Amino acid sequence: MSQTEIFIALVVAAHAAVLALRLSISLYRA
Helix, strand or coil, X not given: CCXXXXXXXXXXXXXXXXXXXXXXXXXXXX
């Protein structure tokens, strides 16, 4: 993989982690 592909993969993983965290928080507060 090139450096650009690695960077994109990190951004996608971070975005997914943020969405999962927000979902867990919303479920926890419900």
